[in-house]
Amino acid sequence: MTLRLLQRVAPTRAVIAATDAGAHVVPGVDSIRVLALRAIDAGHSIADEVAALGQGEAVDIAQLLDAGAIGSPIDHEDPAHVIMTGTGLTHLGSAEGRDKMHRAAAEATTQTDSMRMFLEGVEGGKPAEGEVGQQPEWFYKGDGGQMVAPGGDFTMPHFAQDGGEEPELAGIYVIGSDGTPHRIGLALANEFSDHVTERHNYLWLAHSKLRQASLGPELLVGTPPEHVEGTSRIVRDGETIWEKPFLSGEANMSHSLGNLEHHHFKYALFRRPGDIHVHFFGTATLSFADGVRTEEGDVFEIQAAPFTLPLRNRLTRADAVPVAVRVL
Structure with a gap:
């Protein structure tokens, strides 16, 4: 059960x-x-x-x-001890939208870095037991202060060029007193990103990922399902303007969860006892890849079995805040 x-x-x-x-x-x-x-x-x-x-x-x-x-299904009294990270180009088919986006931006005629990384993952992302596979793309999203509760609003920065959904699964981990990472379970997730910024230049991927994220209400414990199939939609003024199925689970991925976990936790700074890690495993389904431009007030809705409750978040934009550095 x-x-x-x-x-x-x-x-x-x-x-x-x-x-x-x-x-x-x-x-x-x-x-x-x-x-x-x-x-x-x-x-x-x-x-x-x-x-x-x-x-x-x-x-x-x-x-x-x-x-x-x-x-949210995980938190900490001190949000600085919640580390949110992720990996991309991990799902079969995930390279298509990314490659199209970057190729259009660069007007390239050769294979993009995205496609090369994707193909390397297909080739070596599921190593045999005891072996180390190809390392994936990796990014940092922030600490627990970036976590939005299910039903809460996504607030994109005033300078953001886009606020786009990424429906996927996230692994939730706690580091034991001896430094051993323990996977508590998997959560449905919306790894919110700025795809216009990313499209401008692939080296701006890091900037595009410094955004909020939200986890679904339920944390699925035990052996993760091989196949997860769900639906991602955008609702505007009460009407669905975009809807598409998405797939996850190892059967639909070019990397195994174990390989993604190895290449995250191989770094000692991510094995600090007591810390919580939220690691987003990636997606192959984006409304942005279908030409959708989100607007303030849009509601993102993601649902997938075996989770029984949906994840909903409304899009808002922050007011501009002057940033000044003082010299001491």
């Missing part, structure tokens, strides 16, 4: 365990991070820890989400 974990943030904090049979509060813990650390200390799985803690009151997770009482 598929186990999903959620975090209630109002009126009091609580962890919720949900299955097809229903949902209940998990007694004795008020965050998924604390639950995961308890499981690590006990030497068993997070599902075993949930079972050991028993069942509290029954709840309706859809009603709680509609009431704004469900937060």
Whole structure:
């Protein structure tokens, strides 16, 4: 039976365990991070820890989400200890939109760096057990201050040229006291980006990724599904202006999750005990690649089984804030 974990943030904090049979509060813990650390200390799985803690009151997770009482499925008292990163060109078909975008910008007649990196991933992104595969494209998104709760607004900077959705899966990790990374589970995610900035010059990819992101309400624990199929849509003034299916899971990827995880956590700075990592695994489906230009007020909606609740975020723009550096 598929186990999903959620975090209630109002009126009091609580962890919720949900299955097809229903949902209940998990007694004795008020965050998924604390639950995961308890499981690590006990030497068993997070599902075993949930079972050991028993069942509290029954709840309706859809009603709680509609009431704004469900937060992101992971957080930390100090947002600086939540590191958000990601990898791109990881899904079969993901190179098409990126390559078209960069080729049009450069008017190139030769194979782009994006296509070369994608093909290298197809060739070596799923190594045999015990071997190290091709390293993927990697980027930094920010710390936990960039995390937007499900149902919350995406606020693109005043200087942004685009605010575009990226429907995908994200791995959620906690670093144990001995520096070992532990995958808590997978979440549905919108890895919000600025595709116009990226299209101008591939070397601006880093700038385009310094944006907010949002995780779906549910954290799927246990063995990840090989195939995930969902729908991404944009709703404007109550009408769907764009909708498209998206695929994820290792069966639809050019890299294995293990390979992506290895090339992230091979760096010692990402193995600091107690830290939380949110790592976005990439997508092959973008409205921008279909010529859609988003507008303020648009609502992004992503849903996919085995997750049961959608992820919705509205697009807004921040006011300009003067930036000045003082010399001391």
